[in-house]
Amino acid sequence: MNIHTYEKVWLAASMVLIVGFIATITYGAVGPGVSMISDDGGSIDPSEINDDERFEETGVTHVGGNEYEVAVLAQAWSYSPDEIEVPAGSEVTFYVTSPDVTHSFSVVGTNVNTMVVPGQVSEMTVEFDEPGEYGILCNEYCGEYHHTMEGTLSVVPEDEFDLTELSVEAPGEVESGNETTINATVSDGMQTDLETTATLEIGGEQYDEDVTIDGAGSESVEFAVDADQLGEGDHDWTVTVDGEEESGTLSVVDGANDDSGDSDGGDDDA
Amino acid sequence: MRNAYVDQFPAEARVVKSAFWSSFLALAIGGIFGLVQALHRTDVLRFIDSTDYYTVLTAHGVLLAITFTIFFLVGIFTWAVTTSLDRGVVDIRFTWSWYVMMVTGTVLVAVAIFSGFLEEPPSILGSELYADVLFTFYSPLQAHPIFYIGLVLFVVGTWLAGFDWFRTWWAWRDENADERIPLPTFMVLTTTLFWYICTLGVALSILAFLLPWSLGIVDSVNPLLTRTLFWYFGHAVVYFWLMPTYVMWYIMLPKLSGGKLFSDPLARVVFVLFLLLSTPLGIHHQYLDPGIAEGYKFIAMTNTMFLLLPSLLTAFTVVASMEHGARQRGGEGYLGWLTALPWRDPVFTGMALAGLMFAAAGFSGMINAGMNINYLVHNTWWVVGHFHLTVGTAVALTFMAAAYWFIPQVTGKELWSRSVALGQVLLWFVGMTFMSNAMHRSGLFGMPRRTAEPQYQNFDFEPAVGTVAEMDAQVALGAVLLVVSLVLFLLNMVLTSFNGTSDSIPDNTYAGTLSGPEDAPEILDNLKLWTAIAVVLVIFAYTLPLASIVESGGLFGPGIDGRQLSLGADLEPALETLREVVA
C-alpha cells in the first residue's frame, strides 16, 4: 500500500481524536459521574402498572435523608403528576413508565432526559443543588396531541419544602349552646419527625395547637369550638398547617329550631 | 461521436432515468412538506391543523429519507456497476422488475400515509387506512398493514437490485478472472453487503412482529424489541444514503476538479470499514432508552467513534484529489489553489458545498454519538439540524448536483441552464446554513423535535444566547430559500427533459487514480472475508442486548395493544387533555 506521509499524519491525528472523544466520555462517567439510563428500572406490565409498588401512587415520596423518589406516569397526553416539587439539596430518583405508547420525560434546560417505553421503567437519579423552576416536555411523538404534553418541576429552597398533608373533618352545623370539634389529621410524608403548629381560624379568632408527628406517621388535632362564643349564623373556618390549608363553613343554629334543613337554617335567621 | 451513458447502455439508461424521476417526485412533495412544517412549528404560518402536522411529518420523513434517497441510489449504483464493468446488466427485465417492485411498495406506503389527510379514511383489510407513525414507526403506535407491506416490498425491491449488481459483477468476473474489482463496483458491492445485513433487522421487525400484529394475528408486541430492531437497521441506513454520495465524491469530484483520485487503496479500505462497522452500533440511537444496560451503550459508543475513521480519511482523500485537480489546472500556493477549482460548474460546486456541510455535520454527529452528552441533545432540534446537514445536504445536494451531470447522460439532452443550476446549489447551501444552524442552537435549550406547536403553557424556553423568535425566523427563512432552490432544481430538470437531444453531451467517464488498485492489497477485494467479519461483529454487538430485551419483556411483550392515538381511536385520554386545555 502506498500511503502518502501527510495521509499517515492525518490517520494518526484521527486516531488521537477518536481516542480523545472516548476518553472525555469516560471521564464524564467517572468524574462528574454522569450515568446512562439503563435496565435498572426493570420491566413492567403496562396494563398492571398499579401493581408495581413504585407506582401504587404517583408523585414524590421521601426515602430518608436527602433522598426522594418520584413516580411519574407518562401517558397520552399528560404526566401524572404534572407538577412536581422537590427540595434543593436533594437526590431524587425518578421512575417513569408509560401505559400506552413511547413518550419522553425531558426536563427543559437540564440534562434530565429519558425515553419512556411501555413495558420498561426508566430509572434515573438526579441531584438538585439549587432551587429553580423547570418545564417538563415530551419530545417523542405520541399521537395527535403530543405537543400538548407538558409539566413543571419546581426545586424549592429546602426550608420551604415539606410533604405534610392535611385533612379536616368538621360538622356543618352546631346548635347554639353546644360545643363541637373540628378534627384535623396531619400526616407527615417525610421520614423524619415533624414538629409544627396547626392553626384554626374561625369567627375572627385564631387557635394554635402544637403537634409532633413521627416520620411517615400522622396525628389528629382537635379544636374545640363553642357555638355560643361564635353566635348564631355562618362562620367560615380555615385550618392551616405547613402551608396546607383546608376551609369550610360552620353554621350555628338556634337550638329550638332543630329540624330545619342543615344549610338553610342560618339564612332564615339572617 | 457522442459517447454518453445513454449511447453505451440505452436500456439501462431508461431504468436509471426512471429511478431518478421517482426520486425527484419524492423530493418535490417531501420538500414542500418541509416548508409546511417549518412555518407551522415556528408559528409563522399555520394552515393545517396541528393534528395533521404528524401526517405531513410522516410523509416528509418517509418520502425524503427513504424514497428520495434510495431511488437515487439505485440509479447511481446501476450506472456505477455498468459503467465501471463496461457491460450491461444480465437481464434488463429483472432490472425493471425490482424497479417496479420498489414503486409498488412506495405507492402502498404513500396511500397509507396520505389517507391521514382524509376525514374518513377508507377501510381496507378490515381496518381504516392509517399511518401517522412517522418514519420510525415505533410500536405500539400501529399503522395499517399496507404501510408495513409497502415497506417490505420496497426493501425486497432493493434486495433484488443488489442481486442484480452482484449478478452483473459475477458475469464480468467470469470474463475477467484475474482483474481487480473496479473501484465503483467495489463500492457498490460492499454497500450492498451491509445493506443486506442491516435490513434483516427491519425485515424481522416487520414480518415477525409488526405486520402480524397489525393484521390481528398476534395481539401484542414488545416495543423495546421492535425499536431495537429498527435501530439495528436505522443507523446503517444512514450510511446507505451516504455511500452513493461518497461514490460521487470519490469518482466524480476528482474528475470535475481536473485531477485524479488520490488513493484507490484507501478508498477500498474506507468502504471495507463501512461494511464492517455500519451495523453493530445502532444502539447509539438508544442511549436514552430504558431496558438496555449501560455497558452495551458504551460498546456502541466506541464502535461509533471508530466509524469516524473512514469519514475522516475520506475528507483527506477527497480534498487532496481536488487539490490535485486544482494544481494541474495551474493552482498555486498553500491555499491559493482553491481559486483554481471550477467553481462555476454547478456539478462541482454543488458537491463541494455538500462536502463542506458534511464536515460541519461531522461535528454535530460527534456530539450525538458522545453517549452521555447525548442527554443534552437527544430528540431536540439539534438532531434535526444535524441530519439536514447529512442527508438533507451532504446527500441531497450531492444528488441534485449529480443530476445535472446524470440527466444529460441518461437522456442525451443538454441541461436547460447551467447558471440556474449554479444559483440553485448556492441557494440550497445558504438556506440550509440558516435553517440548520438555528435548529442546532434551538436544540441546546431543549426545543423538542417532532412537535407541531413547541409553544408551551407553563414554561418558556431560555436560550443562553439569542432568542427563540430569532431562531424561529432563521428556520422559516432558511426553509423558504430551500424550497425556492428546490423549485429551481425541478424546473431545470423538467425543462431539460423538453430539450431536444444534443450532440455535445460529454463522455460517460469517471476519475482515474493517482495510486491505483495495483497498490491495494488483494485481500481488500475478498468480500467473503469482510462479510464474515461484519456478521461476527454484529453477533457480538447484538446477541446480549437482544437476549436481555426478550428475556425481560418477552418476545411479544406483555399484552401490548396497537394504538392509533387520535381523538376517534382513543377518546378518553384525549378528552382529558382537552378538558385540561380548556380549564
Add this chain to the structure above:
Amino acid sequence: MSSATERETGDRAVESDSGDIGTVRELGHDEFDPIGTLILIAIYFAILVMLWLFMYFVEFLGNGPTVVGSLATVVGLA
C-alpha cells in the same frame, strides 16, 4: 507507478469546462504533495477539538442537573 493507472487519462477535466482553465500540467503521485489539504484538515482538526471541549465541558456539564449514578455518590462521599 502512475503509468499503470492512466486508463482514464483521456477524460480528465472534460466536464468541468464552464471556466476555460483546463489542465496546464500533469502531476503524478510522486510529484504531488497535498500540502493545502494538510493545512485545511489541520484547521478542521483544531475546530473539532475546540468545539468538542466547549460542547462537553461548557454546554453539557454546565447544563444544570444531570443524571448521575451510584458511582457519583461514592465519589461525592469520598
